[in-house]
Amino acid sequence: MxxxxxxxxxxxxxxxxxxxxxxxxxxxxxxxxxxxxxxxSTKDGPKAIYKGEKGVAITFNIGWGDEKAKPILEELKKMNVTSATFFLSGAWAERHPDLVEQIVKQGYEIGNLGYAYSDYTEMEPNKIKQDILKADEIFKKLNVKDVKLLRVPTGHFDKATLKVADSLGLTVVHWSVDSKDWTNPGVEEILNNVSKVKKGDIVLLHASDSAKQTKDALPSIVKELKGKGNFITVSDMISNGDAKSSLIQ
CATH class of the missing domain: 1.20.5 (Single alpha-helices involved in coiled-coils or other helix-helix interfaces)
Incomplete structure (x- = not known):
């Protein structure tokens, strides 16, 4: 025992x-x-906007290139799309003041995409701040004032980035639907990627030269998305109190 x-x-x-x-x-x-x-993400700290409840926000990133932005703007005008948000890198805007002017004339909203299109998660807070402010100075010189939205270059951001943006009075805008158009998967695949859109979604598209198929996909994209809700700017989502503030991981 x-x-x-x-x-x-x-x-x-x-x-x-x-x-x-x-x-x-x-x-x-x-x-x-x-x-x-x-x-x-913190309980009470700054967060990123990635989705709303009403409408559909079409957003375009432009970081570089001389060829694709203008045809995309012309296609949007042709399809009578009057609301969209363009996030521009300061370096690109500095080299293309005529296209910045065209974006404004067509009534589209402009957001900050930083200046040099660098990965903010690899930068010190003071360097992030300098990059954002440098882009803002370019916008002011081009008579684009009161830019309140920031989309982080490369889409990578952390708590430090959110704090810097908040200190500058900027709202970080992510996305809820990624078209993946920059990978050039084909018009049908781009359309398939955005077909999941619902009311309140923020759609990521590109007008940089790397996105070679976006312009050809736009007619089908616009037709598909018009059935999901009215096109609105990201600022409209925020001002209407419809935006969800959180972080996409």
Missing amino acids: NTFHTVNAKKLKQISLIIVISFFTALFVYSSNLSTLSVF
Whole structure:
């Protein structure tokens, strides 16, 4: 009997040790995940807009290139799309003042895409601030004032980026639907990527030269999205109180 109890005691010790180790392992993993989440989003801190509740916001990123932006603007005008938001890098805007003017004349909203199209997660906060402000100076010189929206270059951002943007009075705008047009997967695939759009979605498109198929896909995209809701700017979503503030991970 004594031997029996001795063996069980050893087993119980082993089981207890395994439980303790498992508990602390789980706690470590949980804490690591919690830290990751706190980096990207805080309970009361600044967050990123990625979705609304009404309308559909078509957004275009332009970081570089001389060929694709103008045809896309002409196609949008041809299809009578009067509301869209263009996020422009300051370097591109500086080289293409005529196209910036055309975007404004067609009634589209302009947002900040930074100046040099750098990855903000690899930059110190003061460098992020300098990049954003440099782009803002270009916009002011081009008579584009009161730019209040920021889309982070490369789409990568963290808590530090959100804090810098907030300190400058800017709202970070992500997206809820990615057309993946910059990968040039074919017009049908681009359309398929945006076909999942619902009311309140912010759609990511590109008018940089890397997006070679966007212009050809636009007629089908516009036709598809018009059935999902009215086209509105991102600012309209925010001002109407319809935007959801959170971070897409």
